[in-house]
Amino acid sequence: MAARSGPAPARSSALAIVLVLVVAVGIWLINGGDPGTPTGNSGATPIATDPVGPEPSSPAGSSPTGSSPSEDGVVAVADLPPEAAGVIRLIDAGGPYPYRQDGGTFGNYEGLLPDRGRGYYEEFTVPTPGEDDRGARRIIAGADGELYWTADHYASFERILR
Secondary structure, three states: OOOOOOOHHHHHHHHHHHHHHHHHHHHHHHOOOOOOOOOOOOOOOOOOOOOOOOOOOOOOOOOOOOOOOOOOOEEEHHHOOHHHHHHHHHHHHOOOOOOOOOOEEEOOOOOOOOOOOOOOEEEEEOOOOOOOOOOOOEEEEEOOOOEEEEOOOOOOOEEEEO
16 A cells, blocks of 8 residues: 655644744743834833932832832832842842843833843843843943833833932
8 A cells, every 4th residue: 555645744844833932932922022012112202311310208198119110200219119129139240040031131122221232221120029031120221331121021110329
């Protein structure tokens, strides 16, 4: 009896390609990939590029989780969650960082931070008590030493005053 050839190899190839794509997307998401829109700023207000003035007082009703961005786009370290201060100390010391993604390039695809070249910004995880994963809180560090806080996974930022 002759060997039968048919669509099985083509079907296997297509299945293999789909499987590779699913695994690649899964790895990208696990490693902190942001499925948000890579262009535009989604209607959010970018951080001003002007140097910040004197340290503001904490706005009434603001929470230490940083969930409600300040009106002027700046926040003092003392007004951030205590975990953020620990991450800032690690950034200043050059590590070691608890998450392998920490120190990786932040692309600023949302366009909310001042426009700089690729590799200018690095991101660092701020642990959220009770979360099983990295959570949404991050500190973004610029190559010139400036720091930015986001409690909502890049939907908004505040410049950190030290």
